[in-house]
Amino acid sequence: MAASTALASAVDIESFMREYFGAWHGTDEDRILSYYADDATVQIPGILMQGRAALRAQFVRPFITAFPGNRHVLKNWIFGQNVVVVEWTFEAVHQGPFEGRAATHARVQAPGCGVYEYDPVKRQITGARIYLDVPTLLTQIIEHGDARSRAEESATGAMDISATPIEHQDLAAALSALTASIAHEVNQPLSGIITNASTCLRMLDAMPPDVAGARETARRTIRDGNRAADVVTRLRALFSKREFTLESLDLNEAAREVIALSANDFQRRCIVLRSELGADLPTVTGDRIQLQQVILNLIRNASEAMADVQDRPRQLLISTGQEQYGDHVRLSVRDTGVGLSPQSLDALFDAFYTTKNGGMGIGLFISRSIIERHHGRLWAEPNEGAPGATFAFSIPCTAATHTNV
Amino acid sequence: MESAALSGRLSAPKAGGVTERSPEDPAMVTRSLVSIVDDDESVRESLPDLLRQLGFDAQAFSSAEAFLASGIVNETRCLIVDIVMPGMSGPELQRELASRRQDIPTIFITAGAETNLGPRLLADRAVECLLKPFSDTALLDALNTAFRKPT
Numbered sequence: 116m117a118a119s120t121a122l123a124s125a126v127d128i129e130s131f132m133r134e135y136f137g138a139w140h141g142t143d144e145d146r147i148l149s150y151y152a153d154d155a156t157v158q159i160p161g162i163l164m165q166g167r168a169a170l171r172a173q174f175v176r177p178f179i180t181a182f183p184g185n186r187h188v189l190k191n192w193i194f195g196q197n198v199v200v201v202e203w204t205f206e207a208v209h210q211g212p213f214e215g216r217a218a219t220h221a222r223v224q225a226p227g228c229g230v231y232e233y234d235p236v237k238r239q240i241t242g243a244r245i246y247l248d249v250p251t252l253l254t255q256i257i258e259h260g261d262a263r264s265r266a267e268e269s270a271t272g273a274m275d276i277s278a279t280p281i282e283h284q285d286l287a288a289a290l291s292a293l294t295a296s297i298a299h300e301v302n303q304p305l306s307g308i309i310t311n312a313s314t315c316l317r318m319l320d321a322m323p324p325d326v327a328g329a330r331e332t333a334r335r336t337i338r339d340g341n342r343a344a345d346v347v348t349r350l351r352a353l354f355s356k357r358e359f360t361l362e363s364l365d366l367n368e369a370a371r372e373v374i375a376l377s378a379n380d381f382q383r384r385c386i387v388l389r390s391e392l393g394a395d396l397p398t399v400t401g402d403r404i405q406l407q408q409v410i411l412n413l414i415r416n417a418s419e420a421m422a423d424v425q426d427r428p429r430q431l432l433i434s435t436g437q438e439q440y441g442d443h444v445r446l447s448v449r450d451t452g453v454g455l456s457p458q459s460l461d462a463l464f465d466a467f468y469t470t471k472n473g474g475m476g477i478g479l480f481i482s483r484s485i486i487e488r489h490h491g492r493l494w495a496e497p498n499e500g501a502p503g504a505t506f507a508f509s510i511p512c513t514a515a516t517h518t519n520v
Numbered sequence: 521m522e523s524a525a526l527s528g529r530l531s532a533p534k535a536g537g538v539t540e541r542s543p544e545d546p547a548m549v550t551r552s553l554v555s556i557v558d559d560d561e562s563v564r565e566s567l568p569d570l571l572r573q574l575g576f577d578a579q580a581f582s583s584a585e586a587f588l589a590s591g592i593v594n595e596t597r598c599l600i601v602d603i604v605m606p607g608m609s610g611p612e613l614q615r616e617l618a619s620r621r622q623d624i625p626t627i628f629i630t631a632g633a634e635t636n637l638g639p640r641l642l643a644d645r646a647v648e649c650l651l652k653p654f655s656d657t658a659l660l661d662a663l664n665t666a667f668r669k670p671t
Contacts, residue, residue, distance in 0.1 A: 302631040306652035307562035310570050313656035317573040332569060339562055 300346045307339035363513050364403050366435055366444055367392040373410045374433065377418075384418050386429040393436035397512035399444050401489045406510075409482040409493070413448040413506045416479070420452025420504065427451055427502065438509055443491070447507030455497050455504045463495055486510065551577040552667070553595045557587045557613065558602040558629070563652075567600065574660060584608035588616065596624050598666045603630040603641075603649075611641060618645075625666035629654065 315332040318325040374390060381388050399406075414431070421429040432449040455463070463479055479493075486493040491510030498505055554576045556567050561582075568578035579596075581587040585607055587599075599617075601610040608616065614626050628641050631652045641649050648662035 299631045302652045303560055304562065306560075306629075306631065306654070307566050309653040309655065310563070310566040314566065314570040314573055317570070317656075321573075328569070332566070335562070335566060339566075342562070 297346075301343055304339040304342035304346065308336050308343070311336040311339065360402055361400050362403060363398045363400055364406075365396065366399055366406070366446055367396050369403055369407050370410055370433060370435060370446060373407050373414065377411070377414055380415075380418065381431070384422065384429065386418050386421060386431050389430065389432045391432065391434040393434070396435055396444055397437060397514065399489075399510050400513045401510060402485075405485045406489070409485050409508065410446065410448075412479070412482045413508075416506065417448050417450035417452060417504075420450050420454075422452075424452060424502075437512075442511055442514065443509045444512050445507055445509040447505050449498065449503065449505040451498075451501070451503040454502055455495060460495065460497075482508075551575065552597040553577045553579065553592065554598045554600060554663070555587060555590075555592065555596040555624075556580040556600045557582075557584055557605070557610070558600075559583065559605045560602065560631075563602070563629070570656060570659070574656070574663070576663070584610070584613035584616070587613070593617070593622055593624075598647075598663060599624045599626045601626060601628060603628050614646070627659075627662045627666060 311332045315329045315336065318329040318332065370390070370392060374388065378388075410433075414433070417431050418429075421431070428451065430451045433446070434449070435444065435446045437443070438445050483493045486508045489510045491508055493506070493508040495504060495506045497503075554571050556564060556571075556578060558564055558567075558580070559582055564580035564582060568580050571578035576598075579590070579592060581590060583605060584601070587593065599613075601613055603610040610626075610628050617624055623645075625647045626645075627647050628649045629652055630649070647666040650658055650662060
């Protein structure tokens with residue numbers, strides 16, 4: 116339920132935010148901050164922490180000063196692909212001077228953008244999701260730390276140092292959580308490498324040597340090595356300074372590239388892929404890499420949903436087309452996998468919800484975030500009268516984007 | 521008690537490799553079953569082979585639920601289980617087995633995010649808590665302990 120009301124221009128929103136940062140700075144911040152104190156749940160893949168003073172200082176403070184008078188509840192803080200997603204709900208909806216303007220691309224102190232859940236009838240905001248790019252976040256954390264230490268060095272007793280140790284601890288905790296998450300990702304393939312290599316040596320040492328077995332385990336060692344390298348590549352991408360870059364692009368072409376990348380995977384998993392890419396598809400305006408991440412994610416989910424299917428063909432259909440009512444383009448991924456239960460339909464797009472072995476429950480959540488950032492919609496439905504499920508997204512085509520903005 | 525079947529083999533692990541492909545070897549029929557429960561596919565693929573090289577029989581499962589439903593719980597002499605898994609976690613599986621009075625010597629393995637759990641698990645009857653990646657000798661030491669430990 117992202118805000119779909121009129122989009123203000125970036126300049127408009129910036130001046131709006133500045134106006135309200137200025138207007139509300141110095142309100143009863145401590146009181147409002149206390150709402151957050153230990154409610155904040157911070158989840159980074161593989162780790163969970165509670166109570167983040169650093170986060171409050173970085174994001175909550177600017178946010179509550181912009182939307183005063185509410186009980187904001189911070190739900191999640193998540194490291195995703197290039198972005199950190201911060202989610203809020205408002206326990207008491209905003210009654211303040213927002214005046215019906217729902218920002219879908221607001222700058223919130225740190226460069227980032229947000230999607231606000233806005234009730235156009237009541238003219239109230241009920242929740243928000245803010246996206247911040249990781250390099251900026253880290254820079255801010257480091258600068259914040261530096262500023263702190265400089266302040267401490269020159270402290271003459273006039274400044275409030277009581278909060279300092281806690282915030283420092285929090286910064287350290289945030290970084291150590293991130294490190295732990297990286298270690299977890301890298302340790303998995305390393306474990307495979309060491310186990311396979313040990314097995315390989317033992318097979319070669321046996322009398323007679325098991326050469327075929329050794330060859331197979333050596334092959335697995337290489338594959339796990341590549342997996343570890345992939346983790347590093349992904350991390351590099353995560354921390355690379357990369358803006359959300361909009362370009363006019365052909366969704367069919369973007370999909371074709373992803374399909375080509377996945378071809379080996381399909382073969383290995385005995386999946387038959389069909390694609391029905393609509394002819395004369397209008398272009399869309401979006402971030403190619405991010406949209407491809409979404410497509411890749413949907414394809415991976417579909418093929419994993421079919422991993423245990425033995426009694427029917429594993430078929431995957433990727434189709435694109437123009438929506439019936441004109442200005443949107445749709446891409447759908449249909450599988451013949453285990454399908455969706457009614458309960459899972461509700462939770463599917465929640466962060467950390469997963470039905471997969473080894474899944475982190477991040478993929479669909481991030482995918483939906485990306486699609487919402489493109490002013491589109493991502494949904495899932497069980498296949499009618501057939502096994503499996505269909506995941507689809509629809510985003511405005513370039514012409515529609517231009518008329519809206 | 522399976523100590524008779526195990527003596528000799530654990531102290532000379534390479535003997536396991538010899539028995540691997542000799543059907544006439546009498547040691548084959550006495551191989552003890554080690555079950556592995558891990559949601560990571562590469563562990564399920566690689567660890568059974570290593571265990572076979574070490575002279576054990578091995579079966580891998582992708583979830584605690586699958587293991588419980590497998591019908592080989594009673595034959596399992598040692599359990600190697602991942603701590604964090606979707607569905608039932610490793611420690612929950614150990615508790616479930618205890619409540620069924622089917623205690624199996626258990627070695628926990630983990631990729632690291634929850635290392636602080638280790639001491640608690642060890643205090644709670646776990647044989648060992650191995651951090652991924654672990655060496656074959658560390659695994660063998662843990663298995664030796666597991667098979668020495670009375671259930």
